[in-house]
Amino acid sequence: MVNKYRQDKLPESSNSYWTNYDELPIFPKLNTDIHVDAVIVGGGITGITTAYLLTNAGLKVALLESDRLLNGTTGHTTAKITAQHDLIYDELIRNIGIDRAGMYYESNMEALNFIKKTIELHEIDCDFSPQDAWLYATTEKYQEKIEKEAIAYEKLNIKGSLVDSIPFGIEVKNALIMSNQAQFHPVKYLTALVKQIISKGAQIFEQTTAVDVKTRIQPTVYTSEKFSVTADYILACSHFPFYEGIGLYSARMHAERSYIIAAKSNIKYPGGMYLSADEPKRSLRSVTINDEEMILIGGESHKTGQSEDTLKHYEALEVFGKHHLGLEAISHRWSAQDLITIDKVPYVGKITQGQDRILIATSYRKWGMTNGTHAAILLSDLVLKRKNNYQDLYRPSRFYPIPSIKNLIVQNANVVEQLIKGKLQLSHITTESIANDEAVAILTIDGERKGAYKDKEGKIHIVDTTCTHIGCEVDWNSGERSWDCPCHGSRFSYTGEVLEGPAEKPLQKYDYKMIDNLTSDDSGY
Numbered sequence: 395m396v397n398k399y400r401q402d403k404l405p406e407s408s409n410s411y412w413t414n415y416d417e418l419p420i421f422p423k424l425n426t427d428i429h430v431d432a433v434i435v436g437g438g439i440t441g442i443t444t445a446y447l448l449t450n451a452g453l454k455v456a457l458l459e460s461d462r463l464l465n466g467t468t469g470h471t472t473a474k475i476t477a478q479h480d481l482i483y484d485e486l487i488r489n490i491g492i493d494r495a496g497m498y499y500e501s502n503m504e505a506l507n508f509i510k511k512t513i514e515l516h517e518i519d520c521d522f523s524p525q526d527a528w529l530y531a532t533t534e535k536y537q538e539k540i541e542k543e544a545i546a547y548e549k550l551n552i553k554g555s556l557v558d559s560i561p562f563g564i565e566v567k568n569a570l571i572m573s574n575q576a577q578f579h580p581v582k583y584l585t586a587l588v589k590q591i592i593s594k595g596a597q598i599f600e601q602t603t604a605v606d607v608k609t610r611i612q613p614t615v616y617t618s619e620k621f622s623v624t625a626d627y628i629l630a631c632s633h634f635p636f637y638e639g640i641g642l643y644s645a646r647m648h649a650e651r652s653y654i655i656a657a658k659s660n661i662k663y664p665g666g667m668y669l670s671a672d673e674p675k676r677s678l679r680s681v682t683i684n685d686e687e688m689i690l691i692g693g694e695s696h697k698t699g700q701s702e703d704t705l706k707h708y709e710a711l712e713v714f715g716k717h718h719l720g721l722e723a724i725s726h727r728w729s730a731q732d733l734i735t736i737d738k739v740p741y742v743g744k745i746t747q748g749q750d751r752i753l754i755a756t757s758y759r760k761w762g763m764t765n766g767t768h769a770a771i772l773l774s775d776l777v778l779k780r781k782n783n784y785q786d787l788y789r790p791s792r793f794y795p796i797p798s799i800k801n802l803i804v805q806n807a808n809v810v811e812q813l814i815k816g817k818l819q820l821s822h823i824t825t826e827s828i829a830n831d832e833a834v835a836i837l838t839i840d841g842e843r844k845g846a847y848k849d850k851e852g853k854i855h856i857v858d859t860t861c862t863h864i865g866c867e868v869d870w871n872s873g874e875r876s877w878d879c880p881c882h883g884s885r886f887s888y889t890g891e892v893l894e895g896p897a898e899k900p901l902q903k904y905d906y907k908m909i910d911n912l913t914s915d916d917s918g919y
């Protein structure tokens with residue numbers, strides 16, 4: 395719970411390097427009812443690429459974004475563009491068969507080539523650079539897994555090479571290289587697509603939150619300010635689908651956070667993008683910040699809302715950087731979360747079987763540069779009624795019994811565990827006992843659990859810690875100064891506003907005096 399910046403080198407606040415790029419235009423709120431051919435909800439890589447494809451095809455498109463464009467997970471990624479998605483192909487072959495595993499690889503390579511061609515076509519300056527992707531093992535257990543992955547590469551005709559070292563001061567057992575992958579600056583790339591979209595007449599609205607869908611007469615999205623967008627198609631590209639229909643997405647995926655630091659180092663970066671197969675994950679790539687070559691060091695995944703002290707994850711990356719990479723200083727730190735389905739393949743397509751007009755794309759397992767781009771291609775093919783060979787692979791209503799049943803049980807048992815655990819974690823406290831920039835979960839005299847955060851100026855902010863989605867207890871995230879839900883990954887600011895769904899409503903706020911007086915009469919404003 396203690397929120398002190400214990401390492402001098404860590405920047406005080408989370409701040410993604412990518413989102414500092416300031417050429418992205420500002421867009422108005424939606425303040426009237428409109429009608430378009432397709433309404434896209436969510437301005438990340440999926441929504442923007444889909445809008446780009448549909449406007450190119452001549453459709454009238456509206457893009458709704460609840461915050462600023464590109465301030466979601468896409469603005470907080472590592473931005474490796476690769477089909478090497480950690481250890482995956484051996485598992486996919488076993489679980490969904492060799493043909494589908496091969497299609498997963500092909501579709502992601504198609505996405506990589508799409509990004510490359512789009513950059514060439516519009517001459518986009520986005521630091522795109524071809525790189526090899528390396529997956530390495532530091533333990534015997536993972537050495538064996540990498541050997542199996544190499545066999546899977548052979549079966550799927552993926553060009554790869556198995557080697558026994560990497561060009562860093564990290565001792566490894568073996569490593570698997572996938573050649574001709576790439577990295578880029580995602581916000582520069584997508585800002586250029588946004589400019590293309592506007593030039594083709596698409597309407598973009600920021601600070602516009604979609605909250606509901608009605609389909610009775612014509613598909614319609616309603617915003618939190620009660621305006622409507624009617625359209626032939628609704629495309630939910632909102633990371634967690636802003637509308638679940640009867641698709642039960644909350645039960646079929648979970649959210650995991652990871653951490654990134656941008657490090658100045660005294661070693662010469664040898665090129666390449668690296669990922670450890672072992673836990674805890676370590677992900678590396680180079681990036682040029684202010685004309686200086688830096689290293690992005692990422693990793694430390696955990697289920698959202700299920701880490702006791704999120705700052706310790708940055709510190710672990712810092713220690714790793716000092717030990718192996720000559721880390722001298724950290725210019726930026728940030729974290730974000732991505733969603734993972736029960737069979738590890740994204741959900742892209744009709745929200746439920748038979749509902750042709752509402753499409754979704756979600757859950758890229760931290761590989762959304764290619765998966766999100768491919769999702770956009772698939773969604774636009776569905777809208778434009780074009781054949782797409784990967785429709786069945788990504789169909790959201792699919793169910794493969796082998797991985798799905800086990801993971802469904804594990805995921806939902808974890809939700810129940812969190813639901814109960816949260817209700818038990820309580821302590822009595824007074825305002826004086828909370829330090830500035832610290833948060834605690836407190837117990838009121840009438841037995842209710844509240845969250846109290848004392849900001850840097852000493853002002854107390856109290857919220858009800860019961861998540862407005864389905865009632866799990868949120869936990870404090872000291873790295874982001876947010877309340878995070880351990881069940882399905884909703885996040886709230888310290889004043890209770892929704893930062894990420896599936897929750898739609900803010901946490902109930904309370905008067906700070908309630909802590910010391912400890913009566914329910916003081917609550918609510």
Ligand SMILES: Cc1cc2nc3c(=O)[nH]c(=O)nc-3n(C[C@H](O)[C@H](O)[C@H](O)COP(=O)(O)OP(=O)(O)OC[C@H]3O[C@@H](n4cnc5c(N)ncnc54)[C@H](O)[C@@H]3O)c2cc1C
Nearest residue numbers: 436438439440460466467468471472473474604761762763
């Ligand atoms: C730490 C980390 C590192 C990663 N590194 C890589 C990597 O190296 N390579 C890779 O391929 N992938 C990586 N990923 C994954 C990748 O970044 C994501 O999969 C991808 O960015 C998701 O894109 P998206 O468009 O689905 O979501 P987002 O970028 O989150 O966009 C969704 C948008 O929808 C908006 N929204 C949500 N609800 C509503 C609503 N109700 N109304 C209106 N708007 C709404 C949000 O504000 C947001 O802007 C990483 C992920 C993480 C967490």
Ligand code: FES
Nearest residue numbers: 861863864879882
């Ligand atoms: S996100 Fe589902 S209960 Fe909080």
